[in-house]
Amino acid sequence: MNWITNYVRPTINSLFSRRDVPENLWTKCDECGTMLFHRELSDNLNVCTNCGHHMAITPRARFHSLFDGGIFTEVAVPAPLADPLHFRDQKKYPDRMKAALKSTGEAEAMLVAEGEMGRTPIVAAAQDFSFMGGSMGMYVGNAIIAAAERAVALGRPLILFSAAGGARMQEGILSLMQMPRTTVAVEMLKEAGLPYIVVLTHPTTGGVTASYAMLGDVHIAEPNALICFAGPRVIEQTIREKLPEGFQRAEYLLDHGMLDRVTPRTEMRDELITITRMLMGLTPAVKGDLPAPQDAPAVEPPPADAP
């Protein structure tokens, strides 16, 4: 034992060791257990390259792949009253919010943006399951209303990616009131004659499913996403019997007529472009990765007398 082993080495180790071996380089697929390299995984939109299992994706990462060149402008969401009920369970609600803010780096559980997707102007909103389970509180309600208002103002379709455990209990009745509030937003789009497309991702449950997530013109789900009103555990406790395999999963809902389509995430963008362009009466899209609108050369319309 000398001062090198006692002092110098630990100091050097503490300076370098953590940075030398980043922890998040590899992610294990929850489904098949394959170790996936982070770059490969994010290139494949967090879908396991081995088994096709869809892992969670943040709204920002999703928008990055959805909008042309990854360019989008965030739509401002009016801030609601913080902690309206002064709610406290084992922790105070503001403390839970702070923790969520810190772990996600996002302001709340929904991100709204406008931009172009395959040269198709859209407004998009995506729910963030990593932020307090994506729960629907006043902010999420405000975000959906802001998204609908923006879509109406610009005359664009709204594409909404849902992901939530349900209502945010810490906002009590005010979270429940987001069911009618977000339905008003859907009504605005309906009256303006604009498409409202819902992409249901894992999981979409409770009050979220029983309001804006089930009121779309088109319902598309990601494979194997859990989509339900009452969760499987609650149902098993109520009816005291085992539920069938795949119950309340996307494919099951498709079979029962609640969805239009089940589409893998990697094909979602193309499909959304195709559907929105048809609903908006636009010409067929040029598919593939398009550069950001600013860098693109203006596309000349073909002359009217072209053969």
Place this chain on the structure above:
Amino acid sequence: MNYLEFEKPLAEIEGKAEELRALARQNEEMDVEKEAAALDRKAADLLKDLYKDLSAWRKCQVARHPDRPHCKDYIDALFTEYTPLAGDRNFADDHAVMGGLARLDDRPVMVIGHEKGNDTKSRIERNFGMARPEGYRKAIRLMEMADKFNIPVITLVDTPGAFPGKGAEERGQSEAIARSTQKCLEIGVPLISVIIGEGGSGGAVAFATANKVAMLEHSVYSVISPEGCASILWKDAEKMREAAEALRLTAQDLQKLGVIDRIIKEPLGGAQRDSKTAIDNVGQTITALLAELSEQDRTALIQNRRKKFLQMGTKGLAA
């Protein structure tokens, strides 16, 4: 008379008074009236005391009281010519939801409400007031009809929540609730909702997205049951008292939050002690609210209803 847990001391006193009187009836020489009357007074004081400031959890218990008047009692007492209309024209008729045409002071109205039942047989038939998708789809159909013929809609809310069952999920429980809420927002006729017992989550919202929402004094309206909330947030279903308090589910708190418009007074000891008075009070409120709303035209009714919900929650517990 069914006593709630917190009414036990009251049950003892009232029981004693009853016993004394029963004894006196058997034995004519006994004079117990004085003693019994003293017990009555004691019971009356205690009742007043118990109900003076009910905690949120006690209100939940009162709201679920089995003797409390239910939807059917209100319909029988307040309306004439009630003509039930059944079915969703698609799958079935849901007995958890009552609905049909009726007259309120001679004026035709469409009345829709959750019915819990009042004995084992009717409770099972009514599925304890837990509607399935067909119930909401029946309500949608009746609201559409009311809209078409310009008839006001009155909904009576009393449900623990939508039914969590396999078939209900398969037939689109969420979609049915979402569409019912949407229909509430679309109709160009007055829509008045009264929460007469339990306003349980999405199952309640589907009927209560109304121009005016009134609540009985001891009824509750919440995003989740206190037991459910306790088991999720406290990881202990026994913490329902704390959860009930935190959720602010009482009529008094909801009025402060601007979620409901009016509180309807209940007789002392809750609606279950004097159904007639409770039902009368509800009737008067519905009549008054209907008169208020009848001045608005179709567009105003729809626009004001939407505006009300868009503005909701901006105040917090301001009062």
